[in-house]
Structure formats: C-alpha cells, structure tokens
Amino acid sequence: QKEVEQNSGPLSVPEGAIASLNCTYSDRGSQSFFWYRQYSGKSPELIMFIYSNGDKEDGRFTAQLNKASQYVSLLIRDSQPSDSATYLCAVAYNQGGKLIFGQGTELSVKP
Amino acid sequence: EAGVTQSPTHLIKTRGQQATLRCSPISGHTSVYWYQQALGLGLQFLLWYDEGEERNRGNFPPRFSGRQFPNYSSELNVNALELEDSALYLCASSPTGGARETQYFGPGTRLLVL
Numbered sequence: 001q002k003e004v005e006q007n008s009g010p011l012s013v014p015e016g017a018i019a020s021l022n023c024t025y026s027d028r029g030s031q032s033f034f035w036y037r038q039y040s041g042k043s044p045e046l047i048m049f050i051y052s053n054g055d056k057e058d059g060r061f062t063a064q065l066n067k068a069s070q071y072v073s074l075l076i077r078d079s080q081p082s083d084s085a086t087y088l089c090a091v092a093y094n095q096g097g098k099l100i101f102g103q104g105t106e107l108s109v110k111p
Numbered sequence: 112e113a114g115v116t117q118s119p120t121h122l123i124k125t126r127g128q129q130a131t132l133r134c135s136p137i138s139g140h141t142s143v144y145w146y147q148q149a150l151g152l153g154l155q156f157l158l159w160y161d162e163g164e165e166r167n168r169g170n171f172p173p174r175f176s177g178r179q180f181p182n183y184s185s186e187l188n189v190n191a192l193e194l195e196d197s198a199l200y201l202c203a204s205s206p207t208g209g210a211r212e213t214q215y216f217g218p219g220t221r222l223l224v225l
Binding site: 031032034036042043044045046049051088090092093097098099100101102103104 | 142144146153154155156159166167169201208210211213214215216217218219
C-alpha cells in the first residue's frame with residue numbers, strides 16, 4: 001500500500017471553475033501536509049501547507065485536512081490556464097526530515 | 112534572497128561511471144535533502160543532511176551517497192551508474208529540518224545514463 005495516494009488524472013476543468021485535488025495518507029503519525037505545484041520540466045514550488053484539521057485559505061487556494069479520515073485536499077477557485085500543472089501532495093512525520101510524496105495529479109484548465 | 116542552486120543542470124554519463132551533483136541551500140538553512148524523480152515513479156526521498164551529518168536515508172542502495180560541507184552545501188555521489196539512475200535529481204533545503212518546515216526545491220540536475 002502506497003503511503004500517500006493521489007488520483008493521477010488528468011483532471012480537466014474549464015477556466016473559472018473550481019478544481020478539487022485529493023490526497024490520502026496511510027500513517028496516522030503524519031504531522032504536516034504540503035501541496036506543491038510542478039510545471040513540466042521544472043522543480044516543485046510550494047502552494048500551501050496545513051498542520052491542523054479544518055480549512056486554510058490563501059487567495060484562490062484552500063487546503064482542507066481531516067486527520068480522522070487521513071485525507072487532505074486542495075481546492076483551486078477561479079481556475080486559470082496558468083494553473084495547468086502537476087500538483088503534488090507531500091506528508092512529513094513528527095521526526096522531520098523526509099517528505100513522502102504522492103504520484104501527483106495532472107490538472108488541465110481549458111480556456 | 113537567493114534560492115536553492117544546483118549544478119550541473121544536465122549531466123550525461125555512461126553505465127558504470129560515477130556522477131557528482133552539487134547543491135547550495137538557501138542562506139541560513141542548515142538542512143539539505145536530496146530526492147530522485149524518475150519518469151513514472153514520482154519524487155522519492157534519497158538523503159537528508161543537517162549540520163554536516165546524515166540524518167535519514169531513503170530506500171536506495173549504498174552506491175548513492177553524499178555529504179554536507181561546513182558551509183551547508185552538499186553533494187550527491189552516485190557510483191557504478193545504472194541505466195535506471197536516469198532521472199531528475201532535486202535538492203531542497205529548510206531552516207533546521209523540523210517536520211513543520213517547508214522544503215524549498217532547487218531547479219534540479221537532469222542525469223542521463225547511457
């Protein structure tokens with residue numbers, strides 16, 4: 001069983017719509033959760049992080065964490081073609097150090 | 112503030128050779144991480160260095176090794192290269208290695224093994 005799982009997509013949404021990206025993790029010792037965006041041929045860049053249950057909003061992005069269900073999601077409102085990329089969910093444990101990444105979800109926003 | 116830098120950007124080697132990849136963290140960061148991103152396999156954790164010491168190691172063979180220098184820069188060495196080592200190697204840094212710290216990634220070194 002993979003430690004961090006994401007739907008590989010591709011997820012296609014029209015411009016202006018809400019894109020919903022989901023991630024589940026297997027280890028209840030997970031402490032911190034990160035969403036990175038990776039454009040083709042580039043390195044990952046941080047979108048958001050979340051540590052506590054509930055929602056965290058930053059501009060058009062909202063991260064949601066439910067530790068009981070071991071589920072973290074990223075909502076992108078008013079999706080733009082420039083949001084087209086692969087979104088990586090990453091999990092860190094209490095002892096720090098490594099991030100465990102999901103396989104990534106490819107998002108395509110159609111004009 | 113300068114970000115994480117890596118060199119070289121591209122590296123071509125033949126099977127059996129050794130490769131050395133270099134990374135400079137963000138100023139003030141003491142933790143450096145190495146990840147491998149092979150086609151279809153996602154980002155896999157390789158190594159974590161902090162304050163000059165290896166703190167954690169991923170599920171990779173011993174021919175993947177590295178070190179961290181007193182100025183916190185790091186190098187990754189891959190010995191006896193195999194074709195499947197062809198990948199994007201990403202370096203990241205964070206302030207001290209805590210679980211709640213964001214890891215910032217460099218542009219990567221693309222290694223091709225022929």
